Amino acid sequence: MKITDAKIYLNSPGRNYLTIEIHTDEGVIGLGDGTLNGRELAVYSYLKEHLFPSLIGRDPFDTEDIWNFFYRGAYWRRGPVTMTAIGAIDIALWDIKAKALGVPLYKLLGGSSREKVLVYCHASGRDTDHAMEEVAKKRELGYKAIRIQSGVPGMESIYGISKEKDSYEPAKKGELPEEESWNTSKYLNFVPSLFQRARDEFGYDLHFLHDCHHRLTPNEAAQLGKDLEPYKLFWLEDTVPGELQEGLRLIRQRTTTPLAIGEIFNTVYDCQTLITEQLIDYLRMTVSHSGGITPMMKIAAFAAIYHVKIGMHGPSDVSPIALSACLHVSRAINNLGILEYMGYSDKMSEAFPHEIHYKDGHLYTGNAPGLGVEFNKDFAEKHPYQKAYLPINRLEDGTMFHW
Missing domain, CATH: 3.20.20.120 (Enolase-like C-terminal domain)
Known part of the structure; x- marks a missing residue:
């Protein structure tokens, strides 16, 4: 089994979500979630420009090597954007493996x-x-x-x-x-x-x-x-x-x-x-x-x-x-x-x-x-992504504080 394609969807069925699909040559599709509340566009760019090009042609069962390729192989590591992007791919690959074997993921x-x-x-x-x-x-x-x-x-x-x-x-x-x-x-x-x-x-x-x-x-x-x-x-x-x-x-x-x-x-x-x-x-x-x-x-x-x-x-x-x-x-x-x-x-x-x-x-x-989740693209795409921000917090005297 080989990975043939990877796609990203940004939709807002009530709130913003970033969803990915990883396609294989045997027709098995894995789903991943790259939602990072208020920063989805940054994850979108990291996936599309940096991670997806290196996925094509790989065996989706090689989750350990693929994960380390994206984590250890990058000089700039860690952080919410990087790890959420890697996490979306990793979840989708495990979804593929469990679907291909016909078992719930926890098995x-x-x-x-x-x-x-x-x-x-x-x-x-x-x-x-x-x-x-x-x-x-x-x-x-x-x-x-x-x-x-x-x-x-x-x-x-x-x-x-x-x-x-x-x-x-x-x-x-x-x-x-x-x-x-x-x-x-x-x-x-x-x-x-x-x-x-x-x-x-x-x-x-x-x-x-x-x-x-x-x-x-x-x-x-x-x-x-x-x-x-x-x-x-x-x-x-x-x-x-x-x-x-x-x-x-x-x-x-x-x-x-x-x-x-x-x-x-x-x-x-x-x-x-x-x-x-x-x-x-x-x-x-x-x-x-x-x-x-x-x-x-x-x-x-x-x-x-x-x-x-x-x-x-x-x-x-x-x-x-x-x-x-x-x-x-x-x-x-x-x-x-x-x-x-x-x-x-x-x-x-x-x-x-x-x-x-x-x-x-x-x-x-x-x-x-697999995960036991499907993605209704036709419905989701009726609800376009809308830029959104989390609040910020100040003390009563105006000093910036934690939110």
């Missing part, structure tokens, strides 16, 4: 470690009352683990809280970046009361999670973790910016609240210290942004040695192709913690028909060969 990754994958959903409210209403709705849908975010008194806007009634989409189409404002003191004074309310109303049978979105210092994060200890969070996520791995040491020393980080990581070198020093409990790297299935399986195995579990990023700003790759890896590895699941609109599901299905707090892969 090629060591088989099944579990029949179903525990997932967590999002419950976000404008204020505490609204957040509790959203938690109740998610519990009724059978979710066992729920991430709770809420608007903070005295702050006009905050990450994760939609101004609209539909699902949260931070990237604004056709606009320059929106600016938000942040006050750490107001946030730190509010969050413990949010989770006290959640435990008072829902008890301790549900798992609760929270995302700080990299906005704290290590000392602030340690204090928040300690304040949240009575409420037994499943994890406290992205407390500090991930560039300085050593920053997690202080937090780890001062709180027993489980820590998670990694959704913006792209290689194992972004989390090597975090893993070997056991500074985190859950690694949040996602398959498509970390170079694909080939490196993600190695990262998961490396993390397992140090008692670190995998809790992959699974937002709706990657398509069902990428989510399915995360789901198949999650089903196969032994050290899974949980998988994020935000769900998809009817429009998105029509563009990407898939076998992924949710039931009672878990996701299931289905038994179709």
Whole structure:
């Protein structure tokens, strides 16, 4: 079997997605997702101009060599654009292999470690009352683990809280970046009361999670973790910016609240210290942004040695192709913690028909060969790509801050 062609599609069935097809001389086509929210055009260019020309004529089963060709063979390595482009190709190649062999993808990754994958959903409210209403709705849908975010008194806007009634989409189409404002003191004074309310109303049978979105210092994060200890969070996520791995040491020393980080990581070198020093409990790297299935399986195995579990990023700003790759890896590895699941609109599901299905707090892969996802090009191409930007964030005095 040889690769004969590679194609890219940029569409916006509700939100922007970058989808690739890799074609073979035996008629098997693999799908990959190169979506990088707000930066799809950069990934598009890297794929088209630099990676695709070197794919033609190769054996799609040679995933290890092809991955290293694109990673080791380039002088300029790493970074979200490079690794997302490589990840899209790697996912598509694994899809080809599993389809050619007539098996679900997880069968090629060591088989099944579990029949179903525990997932967590999002419950976000404008204020505490609204957040509790959203938690109740998610519990009724059978979710066992729920991430709770809420608007903070005295702050006009905050990450994760939609101004609209539909699902949260931070990237604004056709606009320059929106600016938000942040006050750490107001946030730190509010969050413990949010989770006290959640435990008072829902008890301790549900798992609760929270995302700080990299906005704290290590000392602030340690204090928040300690304040949240009575409420037994499943994890406290992205407390500090991930560039300085050593920053997690202080937090780890001062709180027993489980820590998670990694959704913006792209290689194992972004989390090597975090893993070997056991500074985190859950690694949040996602398959498509970390170079694909080939490196993600190695990262998961490396993390397992140090008692670190995998809790992959699974937002709706990657398509069902990428989510399915995360789901198949999650089903196969032994050290899974949980998988994020935000769900998809009817429009998105029509563009990407898939076998992924949710039931009672878990996701299931289905038994179709490969990823179990199709790409409805005719429908997707009715929804053209529109340039979109993620917001930026400033402190109340105007200083640029983390978003």
